[in-house]
Amino acid sequence: MPVVPHAQLEAFSQQLLLAAGVPAENAELTARMLLAANLRGIDSHGVHLLSYYLKQIEAGTVHPTHEGRVVSESGACLSYDGENALGQVIARNCCDHAVRLAKEHGLSIVTAREANHFGACFWWAREIARHGMLGFVFCNASTLVSPWQGKQPKYGTNPICLAVPPCGDDGQEPFLLDMATTTVAANKIFKAFINQQPEIPLGWAMDKEGVPTTDTVAAYNGLVSPLGGYKGYGLAMMVEILCSVLGGGALPNDLGGIRFVTKPVRVSHCYIAVDITRFMPLEEFNTRMLALTAIMKATAPAFGFTEVLMAGDPEKRLEAQRLASGIDIPEGNWKDLTDGAARLGVSVPVV
Amino acid sequence: MPVVPHAQLEAFSQQLLLAAGVPAENAELTARMLLAANLRGIDSHGVHLLSYYLKQIEAGTVHPTHEGRVVSESGACLSYDGENALGQVIARNCCDHAVRLAKEHGLSIVTAREANHFGACFWWAREIARHGMLGFVFCNASTLVSPWQGKQPKYGTNPICLAVPPCGDDGQEPFLLDMATTTVAANKIFKAFINQQPEIPLGWAMDKEGVPTTDTVAAYNGLVSPLGGYKGYGLAMMVEILCSVLGGGALPNDLGGIRFVTKPVRVSHCYIAVDITRFMPLEEFNTRMLALTAIMKATAPAFGFTEVLMAGDPEKRLEAQRLASGIDIPEGNWKDLTDGAARLGVSVPVV
Numbered sequence: 001m002p003v004v005p006h007a008q009l010e011a012f013s014q015q016l017l018l019a020a021g022v023p024a025e026n027a028e029l030t031a032r033m034l035l036a037a038n039l040r041g042i043d044s045h046g047v048h049l050l051s052y053y054l055k056q057i058e059a060g061t062v063h064p065t066h067e068g069r070v071v072s073e074s075g076a077c078l079s080y081d082g083e084n085a086l087g088q089v090i091a092r093n094c095c096d097h098a099v100r101l102a103k104e105h106g107l108s109i110v111t112a113r114e115a116n117h118f119g120a121c122f123w124w125a126r127e128i129a130r131h132g133m134l135g136f137v138f139c140n141a142s143t144l145v146s147p148w149q150g151k152q153p154k155y156g157t158n159p160i161c162l163a164v165p166p167c168g169d170d171g172q173e174p175f176l177l178d179m180a181t182t183t184v185a186a187n188k189i190f191k192a193f194i195n196q197q198p199e200i201p202l203g204w205a206m207d208k209e210g211v212p213t214t215d216t217v218a219a220y221n222g223l224v225s226p227l228g229g230y231k232g233y234g235l236a237m238m239v240e241i242l243c244s245v246l247g248g249g250a251l252p253n254d255l256g257g258i259r260f261v262t263k264p265v266r267v268s269h270c271y272i273a274v275d276i277t278r279f280m281p282l283e284e285f286n287t288r289m290l291a292l293t294a295i296m297k298a299t300a301p302a303f304g305f306t307e308v309l310m311a312g313d314p315e316k317r318l319e320a321q322r323l324a325s326g327i328d329i330p331e332g333n334w335k336d337l338t339d340g341a342a343r344l345g346v347s348v349p350v351v
Numbered sequence: 352m353p354v355v356p357h358a359q360l361e362a363f364s365q366q367l368l369l370a371a372g373v374p375a376e377n378a379e380l381t382a383r384m385l386l387a388a389n390l391r392g393i394d395s396h397g398v399h400l401l402s403y404y405l406k407q408i409e410a411g412t413v414h415p416t417h418e419g420r421v422v423s424e425s426g427a428c429l430s431y432d433g434e435n436a437l438g439q440v441i442a443r444n445c446c447d448h449a450v451r452l453a454k455e456h457g458l459s460i461v462t463a464r465e466a467n468h469f470g471a472c473f474w475w476a477r478e479i480a481r482h483g484m485l486g487f488v489f490c491n492a493s494t495l496v497s498p499w500q501g502k503q504p505k506y507g508t509n510p511i512c513l514a515v516p517p518c519g520d521d522g523q524e525p526f527l528l529d530m531a532t533t534t535v536a537a538n539k540i541f542k543a544f545i546n547q548q549p550e551i552p553l554g555w556a557m558d559k560e561g562v563p564t565t566d567t568v569a570a571y572n573g574l575v576s577p578l579g580g581y582k583g584y585g586l587a588m589m590v591e592i593l594c595s596v597l598g599g600g601a602l603p604n605d606l607g608g609i610r611f612v613t614k615p616v617r618v619s620h621c622y623i624a625v626d627i628t629r630f631m632p633l634e635e636f637n638t639r640m641l642a643l644t645a646i647m648k649a650t651a652p653a654f655g656f657t658e659v660l661m662a663g664d665p666e667k668r669l670e671a672q673r674l675a676s677g678i679d680i681p682e683g684n685w686k687d688l689t690d691g692a693a694r695l696g697v698s699v700p701v702v
Binding site: 072074075076077079104105106107108109111134146147148149150151152154155160162164175177179183202203206209210211227228230231232233234235237238240241242244245246247248251252253274275276278279280285288289291292295296299300301302303304305307308309310311 | 423425426427428430455456457458459460462485497498499500501502503505506511513515526528530534553554557560561562578579581582583584585586588589591592593595596597598599602603604625626627629630631636639640642643646647650651652653654655656658659660661662
């Protein structure tokens with residue numbers, strides 16, 4: 001498996017986006033945020049996504065130079081039309097609006113429709129949190145999950161994300177939750193299938209009749225389970241309401257997906273920012289967060305574990321490792337990227 | 352089991368609160384909202400709670416005449432001190448503030464500290480939604496759940512609740528999610544234990560060493576599982592941050608509980624209201640909600656089921672039944688209530 005140093009892979013990614021017609025500032029942002037996911041071990045949302053983005057741009061379903069536009073702004077509420085720009089560009093612009101409005105009103109909500117895949121949520125929530133705010137990010141996603149008691153995919157992994165400051169360059173990140181509302185990412189089931197593991201844990205998936213299964217093949221041909229059953233379905237609908245319903249965007253049955261290059265993705269996003277200083281000085285809030293963290297971490301470990309963590313801790317640890325060791329890119333993904341480079345006339349780094 | 356008609360039980364509850372020194376308007380509100388939970392089949396949050404409330408009032412840990420006070424208001428952010436008033440009184444006052452501020456700014460966030468048990472969340476979220484707003488309600492709760500990878504209870508069931516309008520008296524309620532961030536309510540495990548069911552489903556609980564178990568006795572002596580493991584723990588911490596950390600209230604290790612009459616409960620609440628009309632006319636939003644609901648309900652049912660529902664549907668159906676048939680009160684709970692009546696000199700309805 002090729003191992004590419006972080007800086008080199010980021011520069012290569014940026015060159016690919018530039019060659020596809022993405023303006024320099026946006027190419028730099030998109031490359032940086034995709035790499036940040038790889039650094040944190042969230043490879044499902046890392047640089048391999050670029051292969052899909054490039055194909056979408058080449059097919060004309062993602063517009064490399066669009067920025068989106070404000071549809072309406074009223075009080076602390078803003079509605080944005082992404083106009084099929086790169087998801088990262090829409091997200092950056094919406095985070096900026098969310099922070100601006102929360103500075104004015106104490107909190108804000110921004111919805112974006114006609115948007116695209118914006119990489120991993122955590123990056124955007126953290127962009128809001130850098131301003132001393134609670135940063136919430138939600139988005140709907142291509143249909144993959146069945147409503148509870150059903151057996152047809154009708155909605156997506158619909159993630160929930162919260163970042164808590166300080167999220168500066170000093171590496172402090174007291175809490176960074178970024179979770180799909182399915183029990184596990186669909187990728188984990190695909191991985192078990194590819195690696196011919198016969199069994200997966202109960203609760204991960206259902207067979208095609210909607211019956212919970214531990215058989216990997218049945219799961220692969222079946223459905224991803226909503227987190228804990230009806231509760232995960234409820235949370236996913238909460239996300240759907242905040243994104244597509246409130247944002248005036250495409251409902252789940254009208255969504256495309258990053259793997260279908262001929263159809264626009266049309267997902268919706270939602271951003272909520274809460275200015276903590278309206279409640280107490282940031283220092284006091286930070287002290288309280290540390291106290292909560294200390295209470296949780298002082299818990300005696302369960303059998304088989306050595307410690308209790310807070311959301312984001314495992315990813316923070318990986319980040320330090322991967323910055324030093326470089327990033328593993330599976331052969332197939334590397335080939336997709338280098339194929340893109342050949343099409344666009346970009347030189348490939350030697351690995 | 353005594354079956355008491357709804358109106359009679361509500362009047363009796365109101366009399367008990369009045370006799371305990373709660374002003375008429377607040378007694379009426381508290382009785383009505385507790386009964387509403389029974390009507391919807393949420394008996395864990397119904398009228399039996401009154402026995403605890405009465406004991407807390409008699410012990411001086413809940414103040415029957417307090418109303419709480421605004422600590423600070425800045426933009427759309429309000430911090431409230433419940434001053435150990437009845438939880439329902441604090442919640443009513445905070446919902447009023449949330450609606451007022453959302454009318455002004457488009458959305459609002461209200462935190463309440465030094466609060467008490469306010470019954471079921473759904474009532475309060477619906478109070479906000481009646482104003483054409485998305486109503487979110489969160490609260491922290493007495494320690495019962497272990498952080499993921501741990502084996503000591505360190506936080507509570509920390510519910511997440513969202514009500515979507517219209518929530519008028521015409522019975523329309525397109526979406527009403529009210530869920531603990533545990534896999535199931537602790538009550539379900541207690542019930543299996545009391546009814547000597549030897550096994551519970553995997554995922555509900557862990558034994559006292561933190562190992563997932565299906566043995567009812569081990570579960571009863573062990574720990575309630577966070578919803579889906581680390582994700583439920585993450586969601587519970589999100590709730591904790593919105594309530595106690597942001598609200599300046601007691602952190603989970605300083606909380607009492609409704610069963611410990613000598614210690615104030617000290618929970619925190621959080622209310623978020625979003626004025627939908629800042630995004631689109633309410634009629635358009637309602638049409639979009641109906642479209643989302645239609646997509647989900649058109650899903651082919653999984654094996655063993657006959658239909659797909661939206662959050663709140665099962666409770667809405669029970670409500671119609673129980674309004675007609677009256678409310679079953681288990682003997683033990685009825686005795687607690689009638690004991691309270693004897694202490695307070697309230698006459699008991701004949702059942």
